[in-house]
Amino acid sequence: MPGRLERAQKAADYTPAMVPESPIDGPGRVPGSHSDERARQDIPRPPWAFRVEPAIDGLESEDPGPELTMGAVRIAFTAGAASLAPAAPPPAPASAAGAGPAPAPPASPAGAAAPGAAVLITLVPAEGSGDAAPAAVVLIRRAAHLRRNPGEVAFPGGGIEPGEAPLAAALREAEEEVGLSPGAVDILGRLSTPGRTRRTDLIVPYVAAARELPRLAANAGEVEAILVVPLVELLTTGRYWQERWDENDSLTWTMHFFDLGEDVIWGATARMLYALLLRLLRGRETSPLL
Numbered sequence: 001m002p003g004r005l006e007r008a009q010k011a012a013d014y015t016p017a018m019v020p021e022s023p024i025d026g027p028g029r030v031p032g033s034h035s036d037e038r039a040r041q042d043i044p045r046p047p048w049a050f051r052v053e054p055a056i057d058g059l060e061s062e063d064p065g066p067e068l069t070m071g072a073v074r075i076a077f078t079a080g081a082a083s084l085a086p087a088a089p090p091p092a093p094a095s096a097a098g099a100g101p102a103p104a105p106p107a108s109p110a111g112a113a114a115p116g117a118a119v120l121i122t123l124v125p126a127e128g129s130g131d132a133a134p135a136a137v138v139l140i141r142r143a144a145h146l147r148r149n150p151g152e153v154a155f156p157g158g159g160i161e162p163g164e165a166p167l168a169a170a171l172r173e174a175e176e177e178v179g180l181s182p183g184a185v186d187i188l189g190r191l192s193t194p195g196r197t198r199r200t201d202l203i204v205p206y207v208a209a210a211r212e213l214p215r216l217a218a219n220a221g222e223v224e225a226i227l228v229v230p231l232v233e234l235l236t237t238g239r240y241w242q243e244r245w246d247e248n249d250s251l252t253w254t255m256h257f258f259d260l261g262e263d264v265i266w267g268a269t270a271r272m273l274y275a276l277l278l279r280l281l282r283g284r285e286t287s288p289l290l
Contacts (some may be wrong), residue, residue, distance in 0.1 A: 041151045043247065043266055045255075052242040052254070059240055059277050067280050068231040071131025073123050073209055075279050077188040116201025118170035119157030121276060122185060122208045126230040130213040138216070139227040140177060143262060146222065153227065153265045155205070155272070156180065166204040178226050179217040185210045191275050192285050205272045220252070227263070234258050234277065 066072065125133035144150050156174040160166055167187065174180040183210035218226050234240065238259065245253045256270035264275060275285045 004283075020244050024251060033085075041264065043214070043264065045243065046247075048217070049245045049255075050245050052244055055240070057241045057278075058242075058280060059235055059274070061235060061281050062282060064232055064235050065134065068135050069131060070123065070125055070133050070135050073135050073280065074131070074188065076283070077207065079283075091196040115160060115166050116200070116206040117157060117159050118173070118204040118206065119155035119272070120170040120174040120180070120185075120206050120208055121191070121272065122174065122180060122210065123156050123231075124213045124228065126228070134230055134232060135209075136230045137227050137276075138178065138180075139229060139265070139269075140218070140222075141224045141227060143220070143222055143224045151224070152267075152269075153260070153263045154269045157203070159201075160204075167206055170204070170206045177223050180214055184214040191272060191279070194275045203272070205269055209275065227260075229260065231277065231280070234273070240274075 007063035047091040061067070067076075122138040123135045124138060127133060138156065140156055141152050142149055142152050142154060156172040156177045157170050158177075160169040164172075167190075171182045175182065188207045188209055191205040191207060213228070216226050218224070241257050241259075243255045243257065245255050247253060255266065256274045258270055258273060279285050
């Protein structure tokens with residue numbers, strides 16, 4: 001494993017990949033508020049961070065299109081028997097929080113950390129409709145004036161209120177933030193890979209699918225823009241990379257990134273997105289990086 005000095009040198013030489021055009025420009029963007037012109041957000045990477053080359057357990061695929069259709073998404077979760085039961089908590093990284101009703105999940109087992117937030121990973125047709133349509137994911141750019149994670153890209157979602165089920169919280173927050181009606185989507189299940197906020201709250205990720213692109217409207221008080229990103233675009237060469245943010249020589253800490261040109265998906269959101277793509281492309285969510 002590289003020492004701290006070697007890590008620092010690699011970090012100094014490293015510049016994230018730049019993409020000339022964002023896949024969310026044009027019809028993929030749902031106007032929210034403010035301006036479409038904004039600087040790329042600052043990522044608080046430590047001075048000893050370094051990029052992993054080549055990526056470990058990466059997302060390479062010769063022809064990912066057939067695996068990233070709306071029909072394939074539904075099959076992947078049906079075949080995998082996506083669980084609505086609580087997942088084991090992951091190691092606690094300092095990452096960003098990034099968000100049809102189904103039965104509420106059972107309570108967390110004794111001793112397990114209770115989730116503090118829930119997100120809805122909504123998959124919609126990038127174009128057309130039906131099972132053959134390419135799948136896209138709904139993301140938000142958080143409003144610049146927010147106290148927590150301003151300007152960052154995340155899934156719709158938020159904190160779980162006292163007495164509220166995580167799934168109910170994810171659906172409520174998605175409706176509040178982007179106007180997504182709970183009746184417009186089918187809940188496919190939940191990822192077994194939860195995220196964590198910078199405050200170390202567990203984030204429960206639910207996956208939902210819509211038959212057609214639903215009507216969406218950004219809540220200007222919370223959301224600067226709604227981003228509808230085709231999944232296949234996330235696999236374009238140069239968009240995905242990994243970095244090691246190890247705090248010491250014994251703790252492995254891998255961070256995931258997706259470069260959209262205008263924005264970078266990172267932290268908890270990128271971690272959950274990576275797990276989703278692993279499930280669709282490899283039929284699993286498990287990885288030494290999760």
